[in-house]
Amino acid sequence: MTLPTEAIERVREDVCALHSELLHWNLVTWTSGNISARVPDTDLLVIKPSGVSYEDLTPDSMVVCDLDGALVDGRHSPSSDTDAHAYVYRAMPEVGGVVHTHSPYATAWAARNEPIPCAITAMADEFGADIPVGPFALIGGDDIGKGIVATLTGHRSPAVLMRSHGVFTIGDSPKAAVKAAVMCEDVARTVHLAREHGPVERLPQEHIDALYDRYQNAYGQK
Secondary structure: OOOOHHHHHHHHHHHHHHHHHHHHOOOOOOOOOEEEEEOOOOOEEEEOEOOOOHHHOOHHHOEEEEOOOOEEEOOOOEOOOHHHHHHHHHHOOOOOEEEEEOOHHHHHHHHOOOOEOOOOHHHHHHHOOOEOEEOOOOOOOOHHHHHHHHHHOOOOOOEEEEOOOEEEEEEOOHHHHHHHHHHHHHHHHHHHHHHOOOOOOOOOHHHHHHHHHHHHHOOOOO
8 A cells, every 4th residue: 555645744743733632621631532533535544542641642653544443554553442433434434533532521421321411502502412422332342433423423413422431522624523522521511510509401402503503604714
């Protein structure tokens, strides 16, 4: 296989740099968590190496795998979640980035096997729905990926709480998937704090729909 060297190097640099955002937003501890990205116009992905400290990550340490999760290029072993990421890319060709964290508030909801209700406008904007819970699956194979795809297919939310595990997010780019992970933890914390003081009501569906449409189609610079 002739590798598209320039494209791979660009993606390695992007994925490496984005890992600093997981630290910045307190979404990971020690060596947990990972980001991957599809190499455009190829059947390849770039992902964080397994068990390497964040301060030791460099573009060169990022690992290249095919969409079956097999190592193609790199001097480290790929993340233990590689097969899950690879399954998502195979099943969802529109996805360009996948992120996994154990961010504390969102993971607490996952531990309770409880979706986060769409109770605030910021959540309606970003997710357009409750953040769902996916099935429990053991780490190391593609069962997690199957659960992600089964849960998020046809769902507005780019985030899923995998039961008793943590957060997985998807996006059309790795940066979009990172943003979804940041916002997932933010709304998980806010709704948790609100529930400490009493019941929290989900927004009416028509308001969620209107907020989601405005944010996705009118907000920001186009």
